[in-house]
Amino acid sequence: MSEAVEYDVVVLGGGPAGENIVDRTRAAGLSTALVESELVGGECSYWACIPSKALLRPALARADARRVPGLAGAVQGPLDTAAVLAHRNYWTGDWKDQGQIDWIDSIGAHVYRGHGRLYGVRKVAVTSPEGEHHILSARHAVVVATGTRAVIPDLPGIAGARPWTSREATSAQEAPGRLLIVGGSVVAVEMATAWQALGSQVTVLARGSGLLPRMEPFAGELVADALREAGAVVRTGVSVEAVVRDGSTGPVRVVLEGGEMLEGDELLMATGRAPRTEDIGLDTVGLPAGRWIDVDDTCRVPGHDWLYAVGDVNHRALLTHQGKYQARITGAVIAARAAGTPLDTAPWGAHTPTADTRALPQAVFTDPEAAAVGLTLAEAERAGLRVRAVDYDMSGVSGAGLYADGYKGRARMVVDLDREVLLGVTFVGPGAAELIHAATVAVAGEVPIQRLWHAVPSFPTISEVWLRLLETYRG
Ligand SMILES: Cc1cc2nc3c(=O)[nH]c(=O)nc-3n(C[C@H](O)[C@H](O)[C@H](O)COP(=O)(O)OP(=O)(O)OC[C@H]3O[C@@H](n4cnc5c(N)ncnc54)[C@H](O)[C@@H]3O)c2cc1C
Numbered sequence: 001m002s003e004a005v006e007y008d009v010v011v012l013g014g015g016p017a018g019e020n021i022v023d024r025t026r027a028a029g030l031s032t033a034l035v036e037s038e039l040v041g042g043e044c045s046y047w048a049c050i051p052s053k054a055l056l057r058p059a060l061a062r063a064d065a066r067r068v069p070g071l072a073g074a075v076q077g078p079l080d081t082a083a084v085l086a087h088r089n090y091w092t093g094d095w096k097d098q099g100q101i102d103w104i105d106s107i108g109a110h111v112y113r114g115h116g117r118l119y120g121v122r123k124v125a126v127t128s129p130e131g132e133h134h135i136l137s138a139r140h141a142v143v144v145a146t147g148t149r150a151v152i153p154d155l156p157g158i159a160g161a162r163p164w165t166s167r168e169a170t171s172a173q174e175a176p177g178r179l180l181i182v183g184g185s186v187v188a189v190e191m192a193t194a195w196q197a198l199g200s201q202v203t204v205l206a207r208g209s210g211l212l213p214r215m216e217p218f219a220g221e222l223v224a225d226a227l228r229e230a231g232a233v234v235r236t237g238v239s240v241e242a243v244v245r246d247g248s249t250g251p252v253r254v255v256l257e258g259g260e261m262l263e264g265d266e267l268l269m270a271t272g273r274a275p276r277t278e279d280i281g282l283d284t285v286g287l288p289a290g291r292w293i294d295v296d297d298t299c300r301v302p303g304h305d306w307l308y309a310v311g312d313v314n315h316r317a318l319l320t321h322q323g324k325y326q327a328r329i330t331g332a333v334i335a336a337r338a339a340g341t342p343l344d345t346a347p348w349g350a351h352t353p354t355a356d357t358r359a360l361p362q363a364v365f366t367d368p369e370a371a372a373v374g375l376t377l378a379e380a381e382r383a384g385l386r387v388r389a390v391d392y393d394m395s396g397v398s399g400a401g402l403y404a405d406g407y408k409g410r411a412r413m414v415v416d417l418d419r420e421v422l423l424g425v426t427f428v429g430p431g432a433a434e435l436i437h438a439a440t441v442a443v444a445g446e447v448p449i450q451r452l453w454h455a456v457p458s459f460p461t462i463s464e465v466w467l468r469l470l471e472t473y474r475g
């Protein structure tokens with residue numbers, strides 16, 4: 001084992017959260033090392049956000065075009081699956097990270113390739129793929145940003161069935177003939193939308209009563225309707241009990257509760273995420289392995305004044321944009337503590353990621369898109385707030401009708417009746433993903449409804465739904 005190399009900050013895991021910590025600590029003049037065991041850019045760049053959206057964009061563009069009179073006739077044919085997959089490969093850099101490494105070099109940080117583990121207080125041990133060992137020591141902070149991996153439930157027969165996880169679903173080089181998808185949340189519905197459009201016969205098996213369980217119920221309903229219209233089978237309230245695959249090339253079968261059997265060529269388990277914390281040396285600093293890492297409101301681990309956790313691994317919000325936001329804020333926290341300057345940790349202050357709990361946005365790239373920020377009606381009611389849900393059928397908006405013939409969509413805003421501000425907003429419909437940021441500004445800014453009345457949406461955009469929602473609220 002070599003002598004320890006000292007840095008101001010050592011970052012464990014080079015996904016979007018880890019990279020953004022490096023960016024911020026380098027901008028503050030702190031020497032920084034980044035340890036990455038696979039590819040700098042993380043899950044998001046190679047097996048999640050980027051490849052999934054590259055697969056989905058042609059599907060959604062075609063669906064949009066098919067709703068435009070005069071254009072619809074020209075886009076009735078199948079997608080060019082090979083071209084879509086090649087474009088997806090391009091967006092992942094063919095699963096190479098040289099571009100990210102060049103960027104890290106350009107900002108003067110150091111990358112250590114290999115598996116990193118905490119090695120007692122303020123130290124990280126790295127084992128390179130070639131078996132070399134390095135000890136890195138941190139003057140100010142170690143930041144854990146090791147993200148998550150897919151969870152595969154321990155069903156009878158599952159190991160021999162070689163199921164897909166999100167990694168195979170985003171990196172497959174051909175469309176399976178029949179794709180069974182277990183799960184009804186975000187990965188399930190996005191991958192169902194993509195692969196059904198790319199030529200697979202998709203069956204979604206969700207055990208809950210609807211799809212997209214963390215959004216307003218109408219989101220899952222509209223997405224399920226559209227998946228069915230696209231030819232997919234969507235079944236809710238079903239539970240998979242066992243899985244069987246014969247040989248190395250045979251079909252895969254799932255056995256549902258009650259004994260019904262379904263057959264596919266591939267099986268995607270879209271059943272959630274677990275933290276990558278089993279083997280990162282947490283035990284060397286008295287923390288439990290294999291769990292989400294608890295943090296305070298500066299993303300610091302309680303009881304360890306040098307240890308932080310950002311991104312998926314702290315379980316505050318499993319989204320790239322939110323991990324990057326935490327990283328920007330935690331980078332500023334580390335820089336301020338290193339310089340001995342005071343922190344502003346009041347809600348919405350510079351040194352606390354308040355939006356994680358108060359204005360968390362998410363866009364789901366299905367057809368129709370579903371996008372939401374803040375609280376759903378049910379969440380606000382559970383929190384004991386005095387609220388009113390204001391709903392609007394988006395087909396009544398001129399801009400929506402012009403955007404797509406027969407536009408189907410729905411909007412809801414959840415109003416805090418005591419403060420007359422918005423707690424949450426949901427849009428479901430074509431183009432909804434690009435609408436949600438205005439709602440994020442309104443929720444994060446706690447813009448009074450009275451002032452929103454003066455935020456005039458341009459005519460004839462889909463954003464005129466804002467005017468309709470406000471008119472409905474004011475009666
Ligand atoms: C299919 C799919 C689609 C998604 N789409 C979106 C989307 O559209 N928008 C969105 O906001 N979010 C999306 N997400 C979620 C998003 O991918 C995650 O929130 C994001 O990747 C988390 O970033 P992170 O930096 O915390 O972790 P990760 O991206 O998981 O990166 C962690 C990094 O740490 C490295 N690492 C782990 N352990 C070690 C170790 N011991 N030593 C060294 N390195 C280590 C890993 O190799 C990895 O590179 C999607 C997720 C999935 C599965």
Ligand SMILES: NC(=O)c1ccc[n+]([C@@H]2O[C@H](COP(=O)([O-])OP(=O)(O)OC[C@H]3O[C@@H](n4cnc5c(N)ncnc54)[C@H](O)[C@@H]3O)[C@@H](O)[C@H]2O)c1
Binds near residue numbers: 184188208318362
């Ligand atoms: N566009 C986006 O923002 C985007 C896209 C994809 C993923 N993500 C994020 O990635 C994370 C992971 O998404 P996900 O969909 O994999 O996980 P999830 O945690 O959102 O959903 C997992 C689903 O699997 C179901 N499930 C779990 N075990 C099961 C079992 N044994 N049988 C049947 N169903 C089972 C759960 O009920 C749940 O609905 C999420 O936090 C999501 O927000 C975001």
